[in-house]
Amino acid sequence: MNRLTIAWRNIMRNHRRSLLTGGIVAFGFASFALAGGFMAQSFDGLRNNAIRGGLGHVQFADARAFDQSEESTLQFGIGHTGKVMAVLRANPAVDVVMPRVEFYGLVSAGGRSVPFAGIGVDPEAEARGSNIPKSVHQGQWLESKGRSVVIGGGLAKALKVGLGSNLTLLATTSDGTLNAIDVTVRGIADLSIKELSERYLALPLSIAQDLLSAPDTVSRISVMLKEPANEPGAATQLVEELKRAGVALGVKIWRELAVFYLQVRMLYLAIFGFMGAVLLVVVFLSTANATLMSVSERTREIGTLRALGARQRRITSSFILEGALLGLASSLAGAVLSLLITFAINISNIEMPPPPGSVKGFIVSVQIMPSVYLGAATAMMITLALASFFPARRAARASIVESLAHV
Amino acid sequence: MNATPLLSGRGLTKEYPMGAERVHALRGVDIDVYPGDFLALRGPSGSGKTTLINLLGLLDVPDQGLLRLEDRDTATLSENERADTRRDRFGFVFQSFNLIPVLTAAENVAYPMLLKASPPAAMQARAGELLAAVGLAGKEHVRPDLLSGGQRQRVAIARALANHPVIIFADEPTASLDSHTADTILDLMRQLNQERGVAFVLSTHDPRVVERAARVIALHDGAIEPGAA
Numbered sequence: 183m184n185r186l187t188i189a190w191r192n193i194m195r196n197h198r199r200s201l202l203t204g205g206i207v208a209f210g211f212a213s214f215a216l217a218g219g220f221m222a223q224s225f226d227g228l229r230n231n232a233i234r235g236g237l238g239h240v241q242f243a244d245a246r247a248f249d250q251s252e253e254s255t256l257q258f259g260i261g262h263t264g265k266v267m268a269v270l271r272a273n274p275a276v277d278v279v280m281p282r283v284e285f286y287g288l289v290s291a292g293g294r295s296v297p298f299a300g301i302g303v304d305p306e307a308e309a310r311g312s313n314i315p316k317s318v319h320q321g322q323w324l325e326s327k328g329r330s331v332v333i334g335g336g337l338a339k340a341l342k343v344g345l346g347s348n349l350t351l352l353a354t355t356s357d358g359t360l361n362a363i364d365v366t367v368r369g370i371a372d373l374s375i376k377e378l379s380e381r382y383l384a385l386p387l388s389i390a391q392d393l394l395s396a397p398d399t400v401s402r403i404s405v406m407l408k409e410p411a412n413e414p415g416a417a418t419q420l421v422e423e424l425k426r427a428g429v430a431l432g433v434k435i436w437r438e439l440a441v442f443y444l445q446v447r448m449l450y451l452a453i454f455g456f457m458g459a460v461l462l463v464v465v466f467l468s469t470a471n472a473t474l475m476s477v478s479e480r481t482r483e484i485g486t487l488r489a490l491g492a493r494q495r496r497i498t499s500s501f502i503l504e505g506a507l508l509g510l511a512s513s514l515a516g517a518v519l520s521l522l523i524t525f526a527i528n529i530s531n532i533e534m535p536p537p538p539g540s541v542k543g544f545i546v547s548v549q550i551m552p553s554v555y556l557g558a559a560t561a562m563m564i565t566l567a568l569a570s571f572f573p574a575r576r577a578a579r580a581s582i583v584e585s586l587a588h589v
Numbered sequence: 590m591n592a593t594p595l596l597s598g599r600g601l602t603k604e605y606p607m608g609a610e611r612v613h614a615l616r617g618v619d620i621d622v623y624p625g626d627f628l629a630l631r632g633p634s635g636s637g638k639t640t641l642i643n644l645l646g647l648l649d650v651p652d653q654g655l656l657r658l659e660d661r662d663t664a665t666l667s668e669n670e671r672a673d674t675r676r677d678r679f680g681f682v683f684q685s686f687n688l689i690p691v692l693t694a695a696e697n698v699a700y701p702m703l704l705k706a707s708p709p710a711a712m713q714a715r716a717g718e719l720l721a722a723v724g725l726a727g728k729e730h731v732r733p734d735l736l737s738g739g740q741r742q743r744v745a746i747a748r749a750l751a752n753h754p755v756i757i758f759a760d761e762p763t764a765s766l767d768s769h770t771a772d773t774i775l776d777l778m779r780q781l782n783q784e785r786g787v788a789f790v791l792s793t794h795d796p797r798v799v800e801r802a803a804r805v806i807a808l809h810d811g812a813i814e815p816g817a818a
Contacts, residue, residue, distance in 0.1 A: 183696045183703065183712075191691035486687040489648055490748070491676020491704050493669050582648045586683070 189504045193511075196476065203472045204512035207566065210465045211516025211558045212523060214458060218554030219524060221450050223547045228447070232440040234313040236301075238280060238404025240417045241439060242266070242424075245432030247402065248439075255285050256356040259399040260431065269427045270405055275416045278311035278406040280304060283390040283399070287353030289333075289383060291341045298337060298383040300353065302390020302400075311406040314371060314384065321345040321369035324386055330368035336380030338370045345370065351383070355395040363393050413437075462565050469505075470569040477501060477573040484577050485585025497578035498571065505570030509563035516562070517555055524548045593659075594621035595755055595788060596645055600654035603640050603811075614640040616811040617654065622756060626788040627779060629802035637811040638792035639760055645790060646679055646758040647671045676704050680749025680757035680787075684764045686741040688733040694720060694744045695729035701751040719747035723777060739770035746777060756788040763795050775801050 193200050233239060244258035252258055260266060263281055270279045283302035288295050305324035309315045314332075315323035324332055331349065338344065345367055352362045365385060373379040391397050407416050413435040421433050437444070477484075484497055532546040577585070603615040615637045622628060622645065630638040643649040644656060647663060656663045658674065666674065675681075680701075688697045698716040699707075707715075720729055723743040733741055742762065749757045759778070763771035779801050782789050791798055799805050807814040 183692070183699060183709075188691065195691055482687065483689060486683070486689070487700075488672065489646070489675060489681050489687075490701050491672050491674075491752075493672045496704070583643050586648070586687075 185500065185503060186507065189500065189507050192476075192480075192500075192504050193508050196479075199472050199475070200508060203469050203566075204508060204515060206465055206468045207509055207512035207562050208516035208519055210461050211513045211562055212520045213461055214558035214561070215517065215520035215551070215555055216523060216527075216548055217454055217457065218551050218558070219520075219548035220546070221454055222549040222551050222554070224450065225443075225447060226549070227544070228443045229436075229440075231313070232443045233406075233410075233436050234311070236282070236312060236314070236404065237436040237439050238278075238311065239407045239410050239413050239436055240405045240420065241402055241434050241436070242270075242405070242420070242431045243402035243434075245430075248432050248434055254356070254358060255354050255394055256283070256396050256399055256401060259283075259356065259396060259401055260403065261399050262429070263398050263400050263403075265427065266403065266424065266429055266431070269423050269429070270403065270420060273416075273420055273423060275407055275409065275412075275419070276405055277408045278307050280307045280311050280404040280406070281387060281400040282402055282404065283387060283394065283396070284401040285353055285390065285394055287351055287393075289337070289341065290350045290352070291343045291347055294341050296337060296340045297381065298333075298351075299378075299381040300351070300383045300385065300390060300393075302385055302387040304387050308384075311404070314373075317371045317373055318369040319372040321367070323369055324384060325368075326386055326388070328368075328386075329363065329365045329389055331365045331383055331385045332369040332371055333367060333384075334371055334373050334379035334382030336373075336376060337382060338367070340380060343367055351385075351393060353393050355393075356399070357395060359395075361393055361395060363389065365389070458561070462561060465562065466565050466569050469566055470572075473501070473505060473566075473570045474573045476504075477570075477577045481577060481580070481585050481588035484580075485582050485588065488578070488582045489586065494575075494578040498574045501570040501574030501577075502567045505566035505568075506563045509566035510559065512566075513559035513562045516558070520555070521550065524550055592623050594623050595626075595659060596620075596622040597657045598641075598645065598651075598654060599656075601641070601644055601651045601656065602653040603637075603644060603649070603651055613811050615644070615651070618808075618811070618813055620645070620806065620813070622788055622790055624755065624788060625782065625786045626756075626790070627782045627801070627803040628788070628790045629798050629805045630790065630792040630808060631794065631799055631805050632808035633794065635810075636808040638808055640811075641808065642758050642760050642790060642792050645756075646681060647675055676701055677752055678755050680751070680754040682742070682745045682749050682757060682759035682762050684761040686733070686738070686745045686765070688741055688744055688748075690733055693730045693732055694725060694736065694740075694747075697733065697744055698747045698751055701748060705752060715751065716747070719750050720744070722750075722781070723747045737770075738766050739773060742766060742770075742774050743777065746774070746781070750781065750785070750787065754787060756790060759789060759791045761792055761794075763793065763798060771795065771797060 244260060247258040267279055270276055281304055285300045287298055287300055289298045305326050309323060318332055347367045349365050350362055351365060355361045373382055417433045417435055424431055527546060527548050534544055534546055598620045601615050601618040604611045604613055630641060632638050644651050695716040698719050699712040702712040717729060723746055725743050763774060775797055778789055
């Protein structure tokens with residue numbers, strides 16, 4: 183006989199009521215676990231999209247480029263790209279180095295002209311470190327040689343062009359004059375963000391540099407790391423190595439640049455926190471009633487225990503232990519329920535409509551998050567312990583004589 | 590008796606509110622309980638027997654008067670000290686047995702020892718010994734709801750003896766029992782009183798209790814009847 187055994191027997195004394203209370207807790211636990219798992223999955227997706235959508239794990243640029251807008255093409259461009267790239271590639275922590283030239287221009291085809299957001303890239307590096315090449319659903323991704331481009335589906339639609347169509351790109355060079363080149367559509371990308379899809383145009387880095395009359399110059403360099411966990415440390419090390427090579431560049435890790443990711447994360451966490459608080463209040467109120475009944479029914483027993491020498495604190499702590507134990511047992515049931523529902527959702531391929539600003543839906547997926555399970559179990563145990571605390575403390579402080587006379 | 594009393598009450602007074610009025614449950618009672626006593630508090634309903642037992646057993650506090658346990662004024666005891674005193678020095682037997690329904694007979698007996706954090710093996714051994722002493726050997730693992738009224742009261746007596754008390758308070762211990770069982774329980778109490786030297790203070794209207802008592806105090810309207818002690 184120990185206090186845990188006694189607590190468990192008291193829980194099972196009125197098993198129907200305990201089952202109902204436990205059911206409420208298990209449902210609450212499952213709500214926490216599933217919402218947390220869905221959120222974690224969403225964060226992972228957003229993070230992956232941000233990193234592989236162009237940011238990389240670490241990004242290098244002229245320090246001014248991170249804070250100011252360029253007034254002319256490649257105003258804050260990085261020169262001596264070859265030297266910078268060599269330093270970055272030599273670091274063993276670096277997986278892929280992706281130089282990029284970003285610019286704006288006008289693209290014309292068959293009498294139609296549409297503004298575009300151009301990006302000159304190293305096609306092979308992008309294929310390894312970016313998701314954009316995977317989004318090409320018609321034709322193929324870029325190749326290093328040849329005057330070919332990949333455009334967004336929205337831009338192709340606006341220009342009424344398809345694979346193999348000829349386009350003319352017009353842009354302002356770095357010295358302020360206009361330049362134009364002819365290119366061929368090699369691929370059309372299915373980009374989820376509508377505004378990006380209507381403006382996106384990727385071309386090989388060397389062609390972009392030709393168009394902008396800016397040889398050996400890029401806007402920024404994104405770096406994919408082999409071990410992403412230590413982005414700040416790797417960034418600091420790379421900056422030091424660049425300094426030793428005589429190059430001073432600004433550096434940001436992806437989190438500092440992924441404004442959308444951070445906003446969505448904050449929004450999700452606020453919603454989750456609010457829902458969690460509401461859920462805990464509901465669980466508290468639902469279980470408090472059951473606890474109050476349990477304490478009330480055992481008033482004479484409480485008087486007996488106190489007559490036998492149990493201190494008030496012991497009586498209160500016994501009920502708290504019962505609450506916490508019921509919370510733990512119900513959380514275990516809730517964990518099983520959550521795992522079953524998670525499994526069912528993940529194999530069901532439930533497709534959700536496109537989120538705001540996107541053109542593609544997504545498949546609902548839920549992660550199993552041990553930290554959320556642990557947090558939910560702790561929250562449920564504390565909630566039930568609290569629900570037990572107040573009526574138990576009141577009963578423990580009542581007069582022994584009155585408690586013994588309770589019918 | 591010439592021995593020093595274990596418990597000594599002087600001028601014990603207790604009032605209870607009843608609606609707008611106050612009921613005088615005890616009106617300045619003087620009482621002593623000695624080691625090895627077998628004292629019956631006799632009187633009709635409302636005479637103050639239970640109130641007096643509650644005060645003597647530190648379940649309640651007097652409005653006026655002095656209650657000393659050996660050489661200590663019980664008014665100076667904190668709430669925790671009162672609980673510890675009940676646990677270590679006193680035992681209680683109730684009219685309705687008041688056993689804990691989720692515990693077995695042996696566990697009920699061991700519960701006061703659990704409050705004292707006694708080692709599990711010692712608790713088990715003592716519970717077995719006490720159940721045997723009250724004639725319930727073999728019933729250690731039976732829950733109270735499967736025991737008869739007499740057996741339940743025996744378990745309650747064994748529980749009261751668990752921590753080697755100096756006094757056991759029994760409030761109407763035979764009121765819920767049939768006549769034959771009541772006789773058996775009273776004989777058991779008297780036997781334990783004589784064999785173990787533990788004092789018993791019993792409140793009762795049962796003449797059989799009075800017959801077996803070494804001393805009888807008659808109460809009426811909250812006061813001791815003159816010449817009754």
